[in-house]
Amino acid sequence: MAPDPLSRVFAALADPTRRDMVARLAAGDATVNELAAPYDVTIQAVSKHLRVLHDAGLVSRTRDAQRRPVHLEAEVLDLMTKWIERYRREAEERYRRLDDVLAAMPDDVEPVPPARSRLAQEGTS
Amino acid sequence: MAPDPLSRVFAALADPTRRDMVARLAAGDATVNELAAPYDVTIQAVSKHLRVLHDAGLVSRTRDAQRRPVHLEAEVLDLMTKWIERYRREAEERYRRLDDVLAAMPDDVEPVPPARSRLAQEGTS
DNA sequence: GTTGTATTCAACCAGATAGTTGATTGCAAG
DNA sequence: CTTGCAATCAACTATCTGGTTGAATACAAC
Numbered sequence: 133m134a135p136d137p138l139s140r141v142f143a144a145l146a147d148p149t150r151r152d153m154v155a156r157l158a159a160g161d162a163t164v165n166e167l168a169a170p171y172d173v174t175i176q177a178v179s180k181h182l183r184v185l186h187d188a189g190l191v192s193r194t195r196d197a198q199r200r201p202v203h204l205e206a207e208v209l210d211l212m213t214k215w216i217e218r219y220r221r222e223a224e225e226r227y228r229r230l231d232d233v234l235a236a237m238p239d240d241v242e243p244v245p246p247a248r249s250r251l252a253q254e255g256t257s
Numbered sequence: 258m259a260p261d262p263l264s265r266v267f268a269a270l271a272d273p274t275r276r277d278m279v280a281r282l283a284a285g286d287a288t289v290n291e292l293a294a295p296y297d298v299t300i301q302a303v304s305k306h307l308r309v310l311h312d313a314g315l316v317s318r319t320r321d322a323q324r325r326p327v328h329l330e331a332e333v334l335d336l337m338t339k340w341i342e343r344y345r346r347e348a349e350e351r352y353r354r355l356d357d358v359l360a361a362m363p364d365d366v367e368p369v370p371p372a373r374s375r376l377a378q379e380g381t382s
Numbered sequence: 383g384t385t386g387t388a389t390t391c392a393a394c395c396a397g398a399t400a401g402t403t404g405a406t407t408g409c410a411a412g
Numbered sequence: 413c414t415t416g417c418a419a420t421c422a423a424c425t426a427t428c429t430g431g432t433t434g435a436a437t438a439c440a441a442c
Contacts, residue, residue: 133428134271134273136273138273138276139271139272139273139276142267142268142270142271142276143267143268143271145267146259146264146267146268146271147264147429147430148259148261148263148264149430151263151264151267151340154344155344157348158344158345158347158348158351159347159351160351163388163389164388164389164390165387165388165389173430173431173432174431174432174433175388175389175390176389176390176391176431176432176433177430177431177432179389179390179391180390180429180430180431181430183390184429197388197438197439197440198387198388198389198438198439198440199387199388199389199439200388200389200390204344204348206344206345206348206349209341209344209345210345212337212341213338213341213342213345215276216334216337216338217338219279219280219283219329219331219334220283220331220334220335220338222283222284223282223283223329223331224331226283226284226285258398272399272400274400288418288419289418289419289420290417290418290419298400298401298402299401299402299403300418300419300420301401301402301403301419301420301421302400302401302402304419304420304421305399305400305401305420306400308420309399322408322409322410322418323408323409323410323417323418323419324418324419325418325419325420383442384441384442385440385441385442386439386440386441386442387438387439387440387441388437388438388439389436389437389438389439390435390436390437390438391434391435391436391437392433392434392435392436393432393433393434393435394431394432394433395430395431395432396429396430396431396432397428397429397430397431398427398428398429398430399426399427399428399429400425400426400427400428401424401425401426401427402423402424402425402426403422403423403424404421404422404423405420405421405422405423406419406420406421406422407418407419407420407421408417408418408419408420409416409417409418410415410416410417411414411415411416411417412413412414412415412416
């Protein structure tokens with residue numbers, strides 16, 4: 133299994149069946165049997181999916197007689213959105229700054245023709 | 258490979274090396290060699306990672322002589338945040354409603370003791 | 383205590399994944 | 413046109429994953 137929490141959460145949600153389970157759990161807790169109903173896989177397979185979600189911190193289990201109701205722990209999702217938003221914003225800002233540079237450039241100036249990559253240019257100053 | 262776009266993006270970001278690449282690409286485009294530098298894996302392995310990111314729609318490739326600069330396509334990240342936020346919000350609202358119910362409940366009423374799961378209760382009306 | 387129900391554990395299998403080494407392609411420059 | 417560099421392709425390997433079947437556990441109810 134992936135050692136870092138973020139990898140575990142991303143990997144857990146990379147499976148459509150598990151995403152569907154999360155979606156249904158967002159509407160309310162459910163037992164393994166209830167969760168398994170819509171899919172045509174064995175209950176053992178569903179149990180395994182739940183273990184993956186549990187290891188990722190996405191669900192918690194309690195006990196009610198022989199049932200083990202599953203509860204969605206939505207806070208972990210914030211971990212992901214924080215990561216995603218950080219780099220989306222960063223990329224967006226860089227794009228905005230590039231637009232500014234192009235806008236400020238006089239029309240008779242060549243618009244950076246051979247354009248070596250950014251990291252390559254850092255070494256050429 | 259996963260057939261649906263959302264699974265591809267989640268799976269692509271489930272690897273710490275690929276997340277790190279995305280993080281660095283958020284700061285600016287780079288070539289395969291530049292991207293490979295920090296990691297102690299072969300350049301072929303990095304090339305494979307880039308193919309995964311490309312298949313997920315997270316990066317695009319252009320051509321500059323023998324270089325193939327990599328560019329981050331941040332819009333795809335919105336696909337994920339939309340999915341995540343939807344269910345986080347849904348779970349949050351359900352939690353809030355539950356609080357309201359508990360707050361409105363007279364003190365002498367039993368707070369739903371044996372508590373079968375929500376889906377089980379749907380079938381018992 | 384035996385039976386029934388909910389869930390998990392164990393062992394196994396097929397396919398995907400992340401890595402390797404070695405050969406190949408595309409292009410620029412001597 | 414040969415040399416050199418950037419990147420990919422091909423084949424192979426080890427490990428991970430999602431699924432299966434069959435046995436085991438935990439508890440309720442009769």
